[in-house]
Amino acid sequence: MICGVIFDLKHKQERLKQLDIKASQPDFWQDNVTAQKTLKERSTLQNEINKWNELEHQGDELRQLVEVAEEEQAASMLPELEAELDKLEQELRQLQLRTLLAGEHDINNAIVAIHPGAGGTESQDWADMLLRMYLKWAEKQGYQTQIVDSLPGEEAGLKSVTFTVSGEYAYGYLKAEFGVHRLVRISPFDANKRRHTSFASVFVCPEVDDSIDLDIDPKELRVDTFRSSGAGGQHVNVTDSAIRITHLPTGIVAQCQNERSQHRNKDTAMKILRARVYEYRRKERQGIREELEAEKKGIAWGNQIRSYVFQPYQLVKDHRTSMEVGNAGAVMDGEINSFIEAYLRKQLT
Numbered sequence: 001m002i003c004g005v006i007f008d009l010k011h012k013q014e015r016l017k018q019l020d021i022k023a024s025q026p027d028f029w030q031d032n033v034t035a036q037k038t039l040k041e042r043s044t045l046q047n048e049i050n051k052w053n054e055l056e057h058q059g060d061e062l063r064q065l066v067e068v069a070e071e072e073q074a075a076s077m078l079p080e081l082e083a084e085l086d087k088l089e090q091e092l093r094q095l096q097l098r099t100l101l102a103g104e105h106d107i108n109n110a111i112v113a114i115h116p117g118a119g120g121t122e123s124q125d126w127a128d129m130l131l132r133m134y135l136k137w138a139e140k141q142g143y144q145t146q147i148v149d150s151l152p153g154e155e156a157g158l159k160s161v162t163f164t165v166s167g168e169y170a171y172g173y174l175k176a177e178f179g180v181h182r183l184v185r186i187s188p189f190d191a192n193k194r195r196h197t198s199f200a201s202v203f204v205c206p207e208v209d210d211s212i213d214l215d216i217d218p219k220e221l222r223v224d225t226f227r228s229s230g231a232g233g234q235h236v237n238v239t240d241s242a243i244r245i246t247h248l249p250t251g252i253v254a255q256c257q258n259e260r261s262q263h264r265n266k267d268t269a270m271k272i273l274r275a276r277v278y279e280y281r282r283k284e285r286q287g288i289r290e291e292l293e294a295e296k297k298g299i300a301w302g303n304q305i306r307s308y309v310f311q312p313y314q315l316v317k318d319h320r321t322s323m324e325v326g327n328a329g330a331v332m333d334g335e336i337n338s339f340i341e342a343y344l345r346k347q348l349t
Helices: 002-023 032-072 075-098 121-141 170-177 262-286 289-294 328-332 337-347
Strands: 110-116 144-152 158-166 179-186 195-206 221-226 242-247 252-256 304-309 315-318
Touching: 002 032, 032 075, 110 121, 110 170, 110 262, 121 144, 121 158, 121 170, 121 179, 121 195, 121 328, 144 252, 144 262, 158 170, 158 252, 170 195, 170 337, 195 262, 221 262, 242 262, 252 262, 304 328, 315 328, 315 337
Parallel strands: 179 304
Antiparallel strands: 110 158, 110 195, 144 158, 179 195, 221 242, 242 252, 304 315
């Protein structure tokens, strides 16, 4: 584990030197967009190097305390030392996991959309449960989230929801969640308490800025306005402030009804559309056909990447990696890092 982190650290230190040289050039600020991008990358690298140095310092201190405890035969110090060692190992494991995030946009914020499959209230409730799971996960990782579009179900749950997750490597981690998720449980909406199977799809793409090379012809866009239907108080539904933008060549749709201002909703919808079109074209260029096809497949049996079984037993299993967790409640409370880590490691094999 340590060897991989050290190798990655040396690579980052070399990259930081290159960026420092680049930033010291007289013409550095002639291209403001490139300069800002360089400084952002430099800041990220410096933070990660600082984190390693901090962990190394903590490791040295812990080693000294262990030596003191052994010399003085202070058994009372063992529980505290074991707790500190466990914490250090977890942080090192997280640092090692970062070494698996080498994709071009892994460091970016993420845009996530959840859509229920067929099944009405059952699947819509499942989509709402998945939303809660991801919001819980993001909170535990220290990420910021914002729901930009949400369409509630008629009885319960959600017909669709789109939200952003902001923080370093949010996309790198959440790309592991792309696909169809299957739930098996005793339905709370079935008076006969029968077991039901529900499906929902999760789409994830990186948030991109204006520095990316992406040409979208305004003539290829259809912009529709409509009245917001989500929560937001009595003023939300007064005007047609919600915006839906359709990219006609790909059929990609982005919409936002989070803000009262039509202008701000349009800006947000356009940001999401740009990200999704960019991701679509990137996958096309790289020939990642399975994910392009996954967007067109039905949200139903046979297409799932992960199954969540609540009855007659508890088990969450990822079908891509065979990772299994028996505590379904913990998973639904956002404990999904084991699945993410297994997925990232599998991509290297």
